[in-house]
Amino acid sequence: MNDLTQRQPRHLHEECGVLGLYAPTRGELAPLAYYGLYALQHRGQESAGIVLNDDGCFNAWCDVGLVNEVFPRERLEAMGQGTIAVGHVRYATTGSDRKRNVQPIVINHFKGRMAMAHNGNLTNSFRLRQALEERGSIFHTTTDSEVIAYTIVQARLTAPSIEAAVSAAMDKLEGAYSLVISSPTKLIAARDPYGFRPLCMGRRADGMVVFASESCALDAVGAVFERDLLPGEIVSVSHRGMVCDTSHCGQRPKKLCVFELIYFARPDSVIDGASVSLARQRAGAFLAQEHPVEADVVIGVPDSGLDAALGYAKASGIPYAMGFTKNKYIGRTFISPTQSMRETGVNLKLNPIRAEVEGKRVVLIDDSIVRGTTCRRTIQLLRQAGAREIHMRVSAPPFVAPCFYGTDIDSADKLIANHHTTEEIADIIGVDSLGYLSLEHVVQLTGPENTGFCTACFGGGYPTEIPGPGEKDRFEQPIGRNKSDGE
Structure with missing residues (x-):
């Protein structure tokens, strides 16, 4: 996630971590999202956030701090119940824009609402942002994550579904992105065609589907690892089941960041097998x-x-x-x-x-x-x-x-x-x-x-x-x- 604000050069830092939960029945997902984000804490200690989706009603809480600081027990209890949760941990930043850049991002658009968590950096963020601003988009953060969200929303104007909008947006996005997105009724995960950043999926015994940056987060929420998303793959989960779109797969050579294995990931994780x-x-x-x-x-x-x-x-x-x-x-x-x-x-x-x-x-x-x-x-x-x-x-x-x-x-x-x-x-x-x-x-x-x-x-x-x-x-x-x- 690239911050467009002025930053002081220091050293190598951690990545972000993303998490998504889809439950077949309504329940208290916030505590599970908390456990998953806690397992991903090593990927970012600047901020944390969870968006809980209860039949299209989004309850969001994001703030600067570690997961246990942002989500004391009373805050988790106050989030209530739902069927979809999207979570994010962000790496350390400096500057006054820290709080407004926390994720997940929640966007209101003509088809409803959308919550999105992103790990990676776009290489054409500047050009996309300029084009979006010229068409009237008003940005509230300084991250390229919001550029991705607006690109998806623009595509949704003509796309027949949110999955189709994500697919159309991927035709324009360049660089690294692993995404977890909640629409009012669906949970969607997507990985860029190069597979720069990891993204995997698993399932709990109760039928809950879980997407996460690393498999250690699946373990933390009691899910069994099933597989990594393919580079370029889009996976959508709803009450109708799971749909996998591989139309963007195989378009680019696989380019997983090797430093994920050297430093970023937790040693108990499994990445791309x-x-x-x-x-x-x-x-x-x-x-x-x-x-x-x-x-x-x-x-x-x-x-x-x-x-x-x-x-x-x-x-x-x-x-x-x-x-x-x-x-x-x-x-x-x-x-x-x-x-x-x-x-x-x-x-x-x-x-x-x-x-x-x-x-x-x-x-x-x-x-x-x-x-x-x-x-x-x-x-x-x-x-x-x-x-x-x-x-x-x-x-x-x-x-x-x-x-x-x-x-x-x-x-x-x-x-x-x-x-x-x-x-x-x-x-x-x-x-x-x-x-x-x-x-x-x-x-x-x-x-x-x-x-x-x-x-x-x-x-x-x-x-x-x-x-x-x-x-x-x-x-x-x-x-x-x-x-x-x-x-």
């Missing part, structure tokens, strides 16, 4: 093959570095250990009020276990290096804990290009790998050696063949046309967030 945990272990095994070193212990930076560290240890024969303890009571949105506290704040979130690293040659596994600032502080902690040597291994290739599909990677001139060699970066962050996963192996995280990944941020080339010079700046001002691993 691949276990996230096993993919990360495979990345660690590749690192051991590409960058062997004599060492005493392998440790990972919590959380996304842990599975890769386990894979490195298994492949190398070097013992694995939990080298850090993470404070579970400080979320990713923790902000220190003063500069001095910010400089030492990493100690509050992450602290080395001295007994595991003191006097030892340590292999440190992390998911990425963007600008080098956060990992440098983490390495300093290991030095202070007595680590004799530190050999850092990164379970992704170097970032060399910005992303236009929903991962706010800094513009190319702010990426450390574009200004320094690997040896220079090792010296800057304070490690004895540094090794990145190769582009050749990153596309093999789910098996020996490349099953279809976007690696544009690693120099693999953009699968779509990217925004032109006049549209580019707003994509290169990343929304800020706080993350203790990976920079």
Whole structure:
């Protein structure tokens, strides 16, 4: 979800998470939506929202904050009953527009109402927005999610159904989008033809159909995973049953964001048939093959570095250990009020276990290096804990290009790998050696063949046309967030 407001460049941040529930009979869906969003909290901690549909009457509650902050028990109880629920968690932002940009978006139009949750970024949002404004559309947010919603509403003027309107809109949308939409009577899920962002579906024993960004959310609501939506697929659920539209499928090569497997997704999730945990272990095994070193212990930076560290240890024969303890009571949105506290704040979130690293040659596994600032502080902690040597291994290739599909990677001139060699970066962050996963192996995280990944941020080339010079700046001002691993 792209924010058009001015943003301060910081680091890589999380994605959004979307959720949809369709119940065959009326019931209290808000608590279930809460559980599903709670399972997706890692994908965004800025805001959360639920829209409950009770026979065409929409009850919406969205606000800035974590899921448990936005939805205390009394708020969930006040939402009442319904048959359809749409939910969303959003990544961290800065600026005064935070609250008005929360989702799901609710649109009133001549055919009724529509609620929509979106994960991804459009690459032609600027041009679509201009065209919509010229036809009289009035925007209330600064997100491209509203551009998608208005494009669907415009298509609904002539389309015979909401599903047909979504299909017609997809002919105009370019870039990444996983959508969950509620009309007065239907729940619709759609995934862009490249499949940049994940979207899956499952079913509960009571017949409830669930759509979610990750399978871990299905588990949280008691649904059994059935399958991932195909890139380009539209699935509609109503009292008449389920209808699948694959007319947009196969039009583009599959380009799932490979960083979903490296960092974004929860390790217990399954994305496009691949276990996230096993993919990360495979990345660690590749690192051991590409960058062997004599060492005493392998440790990972919590959380996304842990599975890769386990894979490195298994492949190398070097013992694995939990080298850090993470404070579970400080979320990713923790902000220190003063500069001095910010400089030492990493100690509050992450602290080395001295007994595991003191006097030892340590292999440190992390998911990425963007600008080098956060990992440098983490390495300093290991030095202070007595680590004799530190050999850092990164379970992704170097970032060399910005992303236009929903991962706010800094513009190319702010990426450390574009200004320094690997040896220079090792010296800057304070490690004895540094090794990145190769582009050749990153596309093999789910098996020996490349099953279809976007690696544009690693120099693999953009699968779509990217925004032109006049549209580019707003994509290169990343929304800020706080993350203790990976920079």
